[in-house]
Amino acid sequence: MIEKILIFGSGPSAYHIAENLISDGSEIIIAAHGSMPDIPVALEKTEILNNADLIACRGAVGAFAFTFDQNGEMLTREAAYAVIAEECERHPDFDAYSLNPGERMITLSALKTLLTNTNNGNEPFLGINTIAFLTGLGKESNPVILEEIMDACLRLKSDHHLIRCYILTENLKVGGLGLEFKYRLTRKAGVVYIKFTHKYPEIRTVEDGCLITFTDEITGNVCRLTPDMIVVDERLTPSPYAKQLARVMELETDALGFIQADNVNRYIVATNRKGIVAAGPARMFQTPADHISDADNAALTIKSLKTRMKSPQPDNSALINNRCTQCLTCFRVCPFHAIQILASGKLIVVPWACERCGLCTAECPEHAITLEGCNADAVANIIQTNAVKNDAAFVPYLVAFCCERSAKQAAETATVMNMPLPSDLRIITVPCAGIIGLEYILSAFRSQADGVMVLTCHPGNCHSGRGNISAHDTAAQAAAFLQAIGFQKKRLKVRTLAANMGHEFATIANDFEKQISDLGPSGLKR
Amino acid sequence: MAHKKVLIIGGGVAGLSAALELEQLGIGVDLVEKTGFLGGHAIQYACKATDQCVKCGACVVEEKLKAVSGNPDIRVFLNSQIINMAKTDGRSAITLRCQPTYIDPHKCTDCGQCYIQCPGEGAIEQGFSSNNHPLYALYADKCLHFTEQNCHICEDICPEKAIHLNMQSDEHIREADAIIVAIGFKAFDPVDKPYGWQVFDNVITNLELERILRRQSDAIRPSDGQIARRIAFIQCVGSRDATLNHLWCSKVCCGSALRMARVIKARHPESDISFFYMDVQNFGKDFEIFYAAVQDDVRMVRSLPGDIYPTSDDCLRVICFDQHERQSVEQVSDLVVLSVGIKPGSDFGELTDTLKLKSELTGFFSVSQPEQGIFTTGAATGPMAIDDAIASAGQAVWQTVQYLKI
Ligand SMILES: Cc1cc2nc3c(=O)[nH]c(=O)nc-3n(C[C@H](O)[C@H](O)[C@H](O)COP(=O)(O)OP(=O)(O)OC[C@H]3O[C@@H](n4cnc5c(N)ncnc54)[C@H](O)[C@@H]3O)c2cc1C
Ligand code: SF4
Numbered sequence: 040m041i042e043k044i045l046i047f048g049s050g051p052s053a054y055h056i057a058e059n060l061i062s063d064g065s066e067i068i069i070a071a072h073g074s075m076p077d078i079p080v081a082l083e084k085t086e087i088l089n090n091a092d093l094i095a096c097r098g099a100v101g102a103f104a105f106t107f108d109q110n111g112e113m114l115t116r117e118a119a120y121a122v123i124a125e126e127c128e129r130h131p132d133f134d135a136y137s138l139n140p141g142e143r144m145i146t147l148s149a150l151k152t153l154l155t156n157t158n159n160g161n162e163p164f165l166g167i168n169t170i171a172f173l174t175g176l177g178k179e180s181n182p183v184i185l186e187e188i189m190d191a192c193l194r195l196k197s198d199h200h201l202i203r204c205y206i207l208t209e210n211l212k213v214g215g216l217g218l219e220f221k222y223r224l225t226r227k228a229g230v231v232y233i234k235f236t237h238k239y240p241e242i243r244t245v246e247d248g249c250l251i252t253f254t255d256e257i258t259g260n261v262c263r264l265t266p267d268m269i270v271v272d273e274r275l276t277p278s279p280y281a282k283q284l285a286r287v288m289e290l291e292t293d294a295l296g297f298i299q300a301d302n303v304n305r306y307i308v309a310t311n312r313k314g315i316v317a318a319g320p321a322r323m324f325q326t327p328a329d330h331i332s333d334a335d336n337a338a339l340t341i342k343s344l345k346t347r348m349k350s351p352q353p354d355n356s357a358l359i360n361n362r363c364t365q366c367l368t369c370f371r372v373c374p375f376h377a378i379q380i381l382a383s384g385k386l387i388v389v390p391w392a393c394e395r396c397g398l399c400t401a402e403c404p405e406h407a408i409t410l411e412g413c414n415a416d417a418v419a420n421i422i423q424t425n426a427v428k429n430d431a432a433f434v435p436y437l438v439a440f441c442c443e444r445s446a447k448q449a450a451e452t453a454t455v456m457n458m459p460l461p462s463d464l465r466i467i468t469v470p471c472a473g474i475i476g477l478e479y480i481l482s483a484f485r486s487q488a489d490g491v492m493v494l495t496c497h498p499g500n501c502h503s504g505r506g507n508i509s510a511h512d513t514a515a516q517a518a519a520f521l522q523a524i525g526f527q528k529k530r531l532k533v534r535t536l537a538a539n540m541g542h543e544f545a546t547i548a549n550d551f552e553k554q555i556s557d558l559g560p561s562g563l564k565r
Numbered sequence: 566m567a568h569k570k571v572l573i574i575g576g577g578v579a580g581l582s583a584a585l586e587l588e589q590l591g592i593g594v595d596l597v598e599k600t601g602f603l604g605g606h607a608i609q610y611a612c613k614a615t616d617q618c619v620k621c622g623a624c625v626v627e628e629k630l631k632a633v634s635g636n637p638d639i640r641v642f643l644n645s646q647i648i649n650m651a652k653t654d655g656r657s658a659i660t661l662r663c664q665p666t667y668i669d670p671h672k673c674t675d676c677g678q679c680y681i682q683c684p685g686e687g688a689i690e691q692g693f694s695s696n697n698h699p700l701y702a703l704y705a706d707k708c709l710h711f712t713e714q715n716c717h718i719c720e721d722i723c724p725e726k727a728i729h730l731n732m733q734s735d736e737h738i739r740e741a742d743a744i745i746v747a748i749g750f751k752a753f754d755p756v757d758k759p760y761g762w763q764v765f766d767n768v769i770t771n772l773e774l775e776r777i778l779r780r781q782s783d784a785i786r787p788s789d790g791q792i793a794r795r796i797a798f799i800q801c802v803g804s805r806d807a808t809l810n811h812l813w814c815s816k817v818c819c820g821s822a823l824r825m826a827r828v829i830k831a832r833h834p835e836s837d838i839s840f841f842y843m844d845v846q847n848f849g850k851d852f853e854i855f856y857a858a859v860q861d862d863v864r865m866v867r868s869l870p871g872d873i874y875p876t877s878d879d880c881l882r883v884i885c886f887d888q889h890e891r892q893s894v895e896q897v898s899d900l901v902v903l904s905v906g907i908k909p910g911s912d913f914g915e916l917t918d919t920l921k922l923k924s925e926l927t928g929f930f931s932v933s934q935p936e937q938g939i940f941t942t943g944a945a946t947g948p949m950a951i952d953d954a955i956a957s958a959g960q961a962v963w964q965t966v967q968y969l970k971i
């Protein structure tokens with residue numbers, strides 16, 4: 040059994056994770072896109088692949104195979120798990136302020152370099168009396184950048200105390216540990232903060248420096264600043280290689296392209312591929328302390344997976360039977376890459392990686408996949424047997440398909456808190472709304488339901504990424520079909536809920552009961 | 566792996582996450598919670614999704630609570646606190662004082678009869694989640710049986726005979742190889758601020774609005790039960806305040822307020838919402854997109870109001886200096902929400918003594934003290950959001966595992 044762990048990255052995050060995993064007795068391989076600068080003692084016995092460019096990733100948790108292009112040669116390494124810890128990139132924001140870089144118009148990183156160089160007898164600040172920092176004007180800054188600016192100001196004040204520092208910003212990003220305190224410290228040290236809300240300062244390069252003109256928001260006076268140096272903040276983005284890794288491994292990314300979807304179900308370092316975790320600057324930019332916390336979480340997640348994989352494998356994952364015609368639909372839809380193609384061409388579900396979302400069962404054209412506890416016929420049967428005949432007065436028989444993580448929890452809260460609910464409501468729990476295929480909805484109507492609700496989690500909150508969207512698409516198809524056969528499509532309702540929405544569940548269900556009462560019994564009822 | 570055991574103090578999201586992580590590694594857990602309910606602050610929060618999830622993280626707490634409750638490897642002590650710790654050979658013997666819960670969890674079916682019929686105000690409280698079992702907790706300091714010695718209605722009517730008013734407090738000694746401290750925070754008490762909290766019914770805190778939205782979906786005014794149309798959020802109440810020596814930003818209240826404002830506006834587009842602030846802090850991975858959108862829904866006023874006065878028609882007049890107009894402006898609201906900040910927990914001092922912990926100047930716990938086998942985590946170490954608290958718990962568990970050499 041392979042137990043190795045492959046780490047992508049060559050910066051401080053990768054190093055910290057490597058150290059954690061080695062201390063835990065794991066064998067690791069490091070794949071550096073460039074080269075690992077100087078190899079620390081702790082990594083002396085570790086295989087380090089330099090100039091490794093990932094071109095393919097096969098397999099699932101416990102048995103991945105990563106193929107690299109290393110200086111034109113193909114190279115494959117097997118690993119049970121992988122950690123992506125690529126550092127992010129910094130981009131100067133000169134454009135955002137319509138400025139051109141120059142000797143006196145520099146980036147925050149450049150200033151930090153100047154500050155470290157002063158020790159060697161250099162005097163990079165000769166002739167500089169005033170420095171203005173621009174951060175988060177017309178766009179948002181962040182606490183990481185603000186802290187770097189404040190640290191730089193404190194350095195400037197202590198080592199070169201004659202330099203006046205101005206920080207020009209919109210929202211002062213003190214939402215981080217100790218930053219408000221540091222802000223007070225810098226003010227005490229003489230740093231001046233100028234905040235803008237609606238109108239930003241006008242910045243021009245003039246003959247012997249720059250000219251900043253603005254209206255002070257407190258006094259209303261027009262002010263001018265003539266700094267000798269302007270320091271511009273930087274944006275932090277994922278590196279192109281991190282984006283490539285996401286593409287090759289088919290990992291979800293967020294709006295900025297960082298690995299890991301912006302989805303609360305991926306807290307803290309999880310990706311959509313079990314066994315592959317994203318940590319530190321690969322998943323978002325944070326403070327150095329947060330990157331260490333991520334490295335610890337990555338090591339913990341892997342340790343936990345290792346422990347779990349030593350116990351008997353789960354027996355409730357999806358199963359592919361011999362009706363399969365190898366059309367590969369399931370292979371493509373599985374959000375977790377739990378379906379693997381064997382050398383024989385046969386498809387199997389890797390039980391450890393299957394999250395029971397049911398998307399494969401809903402999409403397989405041959406109905407060749409089964410998932411324990413999820414069977415449209417059995418569901419229809421439950422609905423049918425629970426339909427009560429009541430000749431006296433019409434009480435709508437409502438069926439609600441509820442995703443176990445969201446709507447089902449909301450329903451339980453509504454029930455246990457004694458909120459009024461429709462009198463004849465049957466809740467059908469599914470592990471993920473993705474499993475709700477057309478036949479679920481249609482057979483509910485065939486089995487005496489007067490109204491059917493499809494209740495999923497909110498867009499962006501699906502544990503399986505897009506089980507909810509898939510259910511919404513299915514419901515839209517069902518509605519179109521119902522309409523085509525002349526059936527009232529109002530009898531089908533789609534809503535989204537979160538686990539903590541007990542009250543909303545009750546409101547939705549009661550409104551629906553009223554609506555169906557008004558429509559009367561379903562025409563499909565026997 | 567010899568059977569190791571860890572004791573966790575505090576059952577908020579940080580404590581719950583730590584318990585689950587340890588359990589997954591096969592480590593035994595004792596989870597000690599002071600109140601009658603697990604989940605801490607965050608189990609009280611509403612979902613703030615509009616047409617999509619806005620990643621407030623509240624539903625994750627539900628999921629954690631569900632995983633912990635009924636987990637046989639996590640032993641939960643409700644209504645309990647630690648009163649002593651003695652160390653021998655690297656193991657700690659921790660004395661717990663467990664106040665009586667009065668409700669037998671094995672018998673109670675959460676029917677709610679006791680809660681409905683109890684005549685004492687606040688004597689029986691309802692939890693927030695169906696994953697809280699028992700869903701009700703009885704507090705002796707408000708219960709008429711104890712305060713006036715004349716009531717035992719709940720004991721009589723409970724169909725399951727689950728209530729025992731004569732239940733006594735208990736002491737347990739639990740052994741542990743390591744301790745994780747996750748006692749969370751205390752919300753700032755705004756009585757001394759000039760905003761009329763607890764003087765005017767319709768001045769509430771952000772925490773109270775979270776609970777109202779969770780239980781009732783809408784911003785309901787306490788004074789008349791009507792849905793508030795004009796709402797003012799006042800930020801940084803008790804945070805970033807030199808006069809209080811609170812030299813920290815609470816980090817989460819900008820996000821909480823703006824997300825609540827947005828969901829209210831989405832449910833009732835006619836709502837008129839103002840946001841009085843100093844600086845807006847980032848929250849969530851897609852902060853810039855969210856912030857750009859919310860500015861269309863909410864009137865952003867960069868100024869903190871000085872005073873609030875009632876109007877004759879049960880509304881509130883908020884007065885502040887508008888920097889943009891450079892003059893004093895006033896605005897009438899149906900509901901004023903004070904975004905109170907995060908303060909160190911109330912048991913901070915006591916626990917520092919019992920466990921011999923170091924603390925920061927601010928009163929939050931400094932980071933873990935591994936040499937002692939004590940690890941601090943969550944909002945007890947400083948203001949943080951739910952995702953940070955989960956990350957922090959993961960880190961504490963990793964440190965614990967390294968300390969225990971597992
Ligand atoms: C109004 C408001 C809104 C917020 N909204 C959001 C949001 O939308 N999204 C977000 O990410 N974050 C939000 N937060 C932050 C969030 O509440 C915290 O991140 C989270 O609650 C921290 O969890 P915790 O477990 O560290 O602490 P807590 O939630 O405070 O839990 C601590 C637990 O420890 C128990 N305890 C205390 N002392 C003892 C003791 N001596 N012995 C035993 N047990 C003890 C407490 O009873 C409690 O159950 C918000 C905060 C506030 C104030
Ligand atoms: S979708 Fe069905 S038929 Fe197609 S490969 Fe998968 S199991 Fe086989």
Ligand code: SF4
Nearest residue numbers: 373393394396397399
């Ligand atoms: S149920 Fe979901 S996770 Fe499991 S194999 Fe099918 S698509 Fe993949």
Ligand code: SF4
Nearest residue numbers: 612614618621622624
């Ligand atoms: S808005 Fe918050 S509670 Fe609602 S689904 Fe999203 S993360 Fe969960």
Ligand code: SF4
Nearest residue numbers: 673674676677679723
């Ligand atoms: S009346 Fe009894 S069974 Fe019902 S909630 Fe109260 S204690 Fe539980």
Ligand code: SF4
Nearest residue numbers: 801804814815818819
């Ligand atoms: S998060 Fe916002 S409201 Fe809260 S203290 Fe910080 S700046 Fe003030």
